[in-house]
Amino acid sequence: MAKSNLSNQIRRLRFENGQITQQQLADKVGVTRQTIIAIESGKYAPSLPLAFKIARNFGVPIETVFQYEAEDS
């Protein structure tokens, strides 16, 4: 069975884009701060629309924000 692994660069991008807080990012993309925390820590995989919103907020392609690695176990 394939095991999925989604990593992200949100934390780094937040600091590179004027050190915006998790709350500010959450407000911009229309979610709660808890969701941003969960995404950043890899505990929650966002939906595609939310992933695109986050990427567009930083002005980068989605692949720059999220990386997907599949491992066969």
Add this chain to the structure above:
Amino acid sequence: MNRAQKIARFNLIVILIALTLSAIAVSVFYFVVDLPIRGAFGGFGFMGITGLMGLSPLLYKKERGKVSFDERDELINYRAVLVAYSVFWLVFTAACMIPWSIIGPSGSISVNVLPIMLFGIGITLMLVHSLVILVQYGRRGKDGEK
């Protein structure tokens, strides 16, 4: 702690208080007051406390202009509902089959059992739903500041 967690916590506390008081009342009526078991079941009147759950949306109101429920909360709620209904079916099946296996196919039970069963199902749903919501938010990190 977000609104969904607060509501789940409130509902869980109300249900646990109602169950505890009911258990104590039934025990006291049966063992101390020496009432027959049917009379002792009057102690379940304390389950009326669960009506307080209806106040939870009023106590924890949505904050205007602030996102309080998003796709992650929706997913957590969906899973909680799924687990709650799965448990409900188990309880419902047990509630139907256990009396049948004890009393036998030619036995009879009071129709009063039906509304009690309905109430029990409602409480089971709320209890499991609240519990699963709290477990999911807890398990998915403490939502700590970074």
